[in-house]
Amino acid sequence: MATETDVLVLGGGSTGCGIARDLAMRGLEVTLVERYNLTDGTTGRMHGLLHSGGRYAVSDRESATECIEENEILRNIAGHCVEMTGGLFVKRPEDSDSYFREKLEGCRECGIPARALSGREAREREPYLAEDVSRAIEVPDGAVDPFRLCVANALDAEAHGARIETHAEVVDLLREGADVYGVRVRHDSGPGRRNHGTSGSTEEITAEYVVNATGAWAGQIAAMADLEVEVRPSKGVMTIMNVRQVDTVINRCRPKGDADIIVPHETTAILGTTDEEVTDPDDYPEAEWEVDTMIDTLSELVPILSEARTLRSFWGVRPLYEPPERGTADPTDITRDFFLLDHDERDGVSGLVSIVGGKFTTYRAMAEEISDFVCGKLGVRAACPTAEEPLPGSENLERLEDGMDDFGLRSPIARRSKQRLGSRSRAVLETDEPNPVICPCEGVTRAEVRDAIAQSGSDLNAVRIRTRASMGNCQGGFCCGPMANELHPDYDEVTVRRALDELFEERWKGQRHALWGEQLSQAMLNYALHATTMNRDRDPASADPSDPEADAASLEYAAFDAGEGR
Amino acid sequence: MRAEPSNPLEFARTRPIEGGEIMSDAERSTDERESSERSRDAGEFEPIQVFPEAEEMDLRPGADDCYKCSTCDTNCPVAEVDDEFPGPKFQGPEQWRLKRKDDHDVDESVMKCSNCMRCDSTCPSEVPLSQMHNTARGEYVEQNMSKFSREYLRNRILANYRRLAPLAAAFPRTANVVMGLSITRWLGEKTLGITSEREFPEFATETFREWWAKRNGSNVSNPDKRVAYFHGCYANYNTPEVAKALVRVYERFGYEIVVPEQHCSGTPMFANGMLEDARRSAETNVRELASAIDDGADVVASCSSCSMSIRQEYPELFDVDGTGDVAANTWDAVEYLRVHEDLESALEGTSVGPEFDEFAYHAPCHARNQGLDGQTLEVLDVVEGVDVTDVGDSCSGISGTYGWKEENYETSMKIGEEMFEHMSEAGAAAGLTECPTCSMQMEHGTGYEITHTLEVLEAALVGPNAATEST
Ligand SMILES: Cc1cc2nc3c(=O)[nH]c(=O)nc-3n(C[C@H](O)[C@H](O)[C@H](O)COP(=O)(O)OP(=O)(O)OC[C@H]3O[C@@H](n4cnc5c(N)ncnc54)[C@H](O)[C@@H]3O)c2cc1C
Ligand code: SF4
Numbered sequence A: 001m002a003t004e005t006d007v008l009v010l011g012g013g014s015t016g017c018g019i020a021r022d023l024a025m026r027g028l029e030v031t032l033v034e035r036y037n038l039t040d041g042t043t044g045r046m047h048g049l050l051h052s053g054g055r056y057a058v059s060d061r062e063s064a065t066e067c068i069e070e071n072e073i074l075r076n077i078a079g080h081c082v083e084m085t086g087g088l089f090v091k092r093p094e095d096s097d098s099y100f101r102e103k104l105e106g107c108r109e110c111g112i113p114a115r116a117l118s119g120r121e122a123r124e125r126e127p128y129l130a131e132d133v134s135r136a137i138e139v140p141d142g143a144v145d146p147f148r149l150c151v152a153n154a155l156d157a158e159a160h161g162a163r164i165e166t167h168a169e170v171v172d173l174l175r176e177g178a179d180v181y182g183v184r185v186r187h188d189s190g191p192g193r194r195n196h197g198t199s200g201s202t203e204e205i206t207a208e209y210v211v212n213a214t215g216a217w218a219g220q221i222a223a224m225a226d227l228e229v230e231v232r233p234s235k236g237v238m239t240i241m242n243v244r245q246v247d248t249v250i251n252r253c254r255p256k257g258d259a260d261i262i263v264p265h266e267t268t269a270i271l272g273t274t275d276e277e278v279t280d281p282d283d284y285p286e287a288e289w290e291v292d293t294m295i296d297t298l299s300e301l302v303p304i305l306s307e308a309r310t311l312r313s314f315w316g317v318r319p320l321y322e323p324p325e326r327g328t329a330d331p332t333d334i335t336r337d338f339f340l341l342d343h344d345e346r347d348g349v350s351g352l353v354s355i356v357g358g359k360f361t362t363y364r365a366m367a368e369e370i371s372d373f374v375c376g377k378l379g380v381r382a383a384c385p386t387a388e389e390p391l392p393g394s395e396n397l398e399r400l401e402d403g404m405d406d407f408g409l410r411s412p413i414a415r416r417s418k419q420r421l422g423s424r425s426r427a428v429l430e431t432d433e434p435n436p437v438i439c440p441c442e443g444v445t446r447a448e449v450r451d452a453i454a455q456s457g458s459d460l461n462a463v464r465i466r467t468r469a470s471m472g473n474c475q476g477g478f479c480c481g482p483m484a485n486e487l488h489p490d491y492d493e494v495t496v497r498r499a500l501d502e503l504f505e506e507r508w509k510g511q512r513h514a515l516w517g518e519q520l521s522q523a524m525l526n527y528a529l530h531a532t533t534m535n536r537d538r539d540p541a542s543a544d545p546s547d548p549e550a551d552a553a554s555l556e557y558a559a560f561d562a563g564e565g566r
Numbered sequence B: 001m002r003a004e005p006s007n008p009l010e011f012a013r014t015r016p017i018e019g020g021e022i023m024s025d026a027e028r029s030t031d032e033r034e035s036s037e038r039s040r041d042a043g044e045f046e047p048i049q050v051f052p053e054a055e056e057m058d059l060r061p062g063a064d065d066c067y068k069c070s071t072c073d074t075n076c077p078v079a080e081v082d083d084e085f086p087g088p089k090f091q092g093p094e095q096w097r098l099k100r101k102d103d104h105d106v107d108e109s110v111m112k113c114s115n116c117m118r119c120d121s122t123c124p125s126e127v128p129l130s131q132m133h134n135t136a137r138g139e140y141v142e143q144n145m146s147k148f149s150r151e152y153l154r155n156r157i158l159a160n161y162r163r164l165a166p167l168a169a170a171f172p173r174t175a176n177v178v179m180g181l182s183i184t185r186w187l188g189e190k191t192l193g194i195t196s197e198r199e200f201p202e203f204a205t206e207t208f209r210e211w212w213a214k215r216n217g218s219n220v221s222n223p224d225k226r227v228a229y230f231h232g233c234y235a236n237y238n239t240p241e242v243a244k245a246l247v248r249v250y251e252r253f254g255y256e257i258v259v260p261e262q263h264c265s266g267t268p269m270f271a272n273g274m275l276e277d278a279r280r281s282a283e284t285n286v287r288e289l290a291s292a293i294d295d296g297a298d299v300v301a302s303c304s305s306c307s308m309s310i311r312q313e314y315p316e317l318f319d320v321d322g323t324g325d326v327a328a329n330t331w332d333a334v335e336y337l338r339v340h341e342d343l344e345s346a347l348e349g350t351s352v353g354p355e356f357d358e359f360a361y362h363a364p365c366h367a368r369n370q371g372l373d374g375q376t377l378e379v380l381d382v383v384e385g386v387d388v389t390d391v392g393d394s395c396s397g398i399s400g401t402y403g404w405k406e407e408n409y410e411t412s413m414k415i416g417e418e419m420f421e422h423m424s425e426a427g428a429a430a431g432l433t434e435c436p437t438c439s440m441q442m443e444h445g446t447g448y449e450i451t452h453t454l455e456v457l458e459a460a461l462v463g464p465n466a467a468t469e470s471t
């Protein structure tokens, strides 16, 4: 099977999805391939901070300026994925006064609105801040949902004719002489929306031009065409708290350091992060002490964190890159700027460009620059509309705020749903059918889950990132089943069970690093619940579907009595 | 005639009570609080923000303890009979977790919670459910309920029964007749949404405090054994016989009783989301009770909701100076005697006359929450002549002012059904409980006469003659 397209984008992270949308809007035919789900790479494992630029205001003013520009653009084009929480750089007594002043000046010089607050003012705003926080700088940091933002880009690309193919892993770059002309992908379950079951079919996709936007994996992809891209993946840990202890982004005001930011994210707060170089972006150690140290360090800013419940911890790898000649030793010193590697100019191989580095906050600007470059290569002249055209869900948000319709939902659930869906709220939530809550922790209703299934097919992890269902405090213990139930009868039983297993496994992964206190109780309860109501500790139905007899036979039915007498 | 008061306690004990005076006291205490805050602010280098008003409290961290087992939901009497009520799990931890600081859209269903606080005591994980409900309700009323609405007005009237009662008490006979008139009740329902199904409680011709003043206070003087009696509204205005029973029983054990100035405990105000009213009451009560404690007294209450309120709700909701101390030194009246006296031995061999016989006993939810649900049965077991049958752990369904609302009446009666059934199965012809509104519901549902446990103790320990002292 072979398909043709103008531009092939590899990688379904923020960079890839941003480029796909940009090029599709400029009228090009685009195909994007991603090996798992959208956002499965670094984009789905980041901190969720929409930078104001304050963080870079001392060390890297160019990045800082770019951040504040993009920050303002995203508020307009992606309002439903952004929460303008505001941010504080807080200073403890031991942190340097002169750095505080430099930060304030830096912000002002980069055009970042900044205001100095006394410790008391800062605590008035965030009552759980430590008593000895002595000063703070207020900046327009925000929280951004990388999942919905990425999905919105992909949806809009599709709306402009793009093909977005997930669960399609690039297994080879097609190269003839000095020209890369496409890729070979292996479909996890056949092309199209996921239908579970490994099909293993491959497809060759040829293109005028290939954009390698696989981030930390860019080196692996380049190697498929015998090209070298020196990515230096650097891991960072993040811990999700059960509730929002703060409603403002809290940064520690000191030059650099680990564990210095708390981001309020939807119903939770995310602590982060660290910076440590690793060799393989798919295989690196995840150690408990990284979590412990981070909670301890951030408790210096917000003491109740030390007692608070954590839901899970996860690691992400930064796709850091620097030209080989620089040789920076400490990964924290490697620039956060992005690099566009034109393999034609660099290696004499045409048809391929690799993108590495960068930040989520500036994904749109990056995509614009790369798209300009690709258009230049293809001789296409079209202006970039992405800074003005709102993403699906963010059209006329002001008008949405006026409409007080709660679609028959309880107030907090209506509010959360509308915040997630933005201008799509009415289209999704208005229904004549009963619309019960499927995920009570996050307030996600059946209508929203069905809407996500309509987008992403049988993949419940894809439903999760679109809706937040199963991302609350029970971590799927109560809602995975009901979510899977929504797949039936459109999908058969085997598919539904696979989808359920996959989702539940994914939820379990992150909880392994939170198994103490309340989350341990939760895990125990989830286990008991699933074992006793769904027989999931030993379910004959989840045995090999080709041989259901085998496992069922191993259940000793004879050991049960007839159910009579005592 | 009263002697000139020589110390503040004495003064409180003998001071005549009038509604007007109490109200002006409330206002004074608010001013005092503000001026003391001002001076505290001025004296400090960096004034720390004053404790937030209850309805602004951030209880999201409380959601950390919930692991969603739903035990609370299965124990909630309202959820059991009302499918529209989402239950305590949603009301409390889920709703709070979904909130952001500036969100004020509390779901209106919080007004259906009767504040029976059963969820609190059944939660295996110490989630502060009723604190969450009370705070959310306060916020709902503050933000979403129109101050001019019939519902607001009605709730405020029910919540502030304490303020109306003095009026009725001044003309008890007229009040009883007027309240009993069917036209009044019908008007109550039509204009205020107070159900016409219920009969208003009768007002006593002499309040407890009037009796107490006439009696010249305590018959015993004993600096080592002193209790401050929190009688609450109901025992004062409607069932002074309960309050008098307490006095006689405690005097029998040699206690000196003081009766401090006091406001409504706040129970009906919490349930109606009137947190500002409740705070004002709490300020007076804490101030008066704290000063009694300073004078060596422990606080005892005859109403289980009053003791619940002082012990649990005050510290959860208000930051009035001395709240913790007052909460720690407040007791249920029977519990106190069990702990500090050998009540069981004292009752050994006692008997009561034929006026008491068999009782169907209902443990009020608020007694249950204090761990007191087995107490009455155990205590009365040794008294000759009474036979007490527990009617089980169902909720009576009235929950204070809840069952008085037209829209809740049916739910309230449905909840109560199980109790009514068990009462009639118990084979007794009279009821026993420690909660005034439970007793209204018991009477309303079965027609039985309802007695307070203290009245039985009085008969056993002091004898029937005591009642002739002065009634
Ligand atoms: C710990 C941490 C915290 C961060 N916090 C922030 C923050 O708060 N704010 C901010 O602005 N930025 C932050 N960043 C940076 C930001 O997350 C990244 O710069 C950005 O997400 C990179 O996106 P990307 O699309 O380039 O890469 P990715 O999201 O990694 O996308 C690459 C995709 O390629 C796919 N892929 C790999 N191999 C193949 C293959 N063979 N075939 C097909 N597909 C393949 C992967 O599955 C992946 O989905 C953070 C980064 C880290 C690591
Ligand atoms: S009983 Fe407690 S832990 Fe269980 S659901 Fe209710 S609040 Fe949560």
Ligand code: SF4
Pocket: B075, B076, B077, B078, B079, B087, B088, B091, B112, B113, B114, B115, B116, B117, B118, B119, B120, B129, B130, B133
């Ligand atoms: S206080 Fe009573 S009525 Fe209210 S939620 Fe709890 S159990 Fe239900």
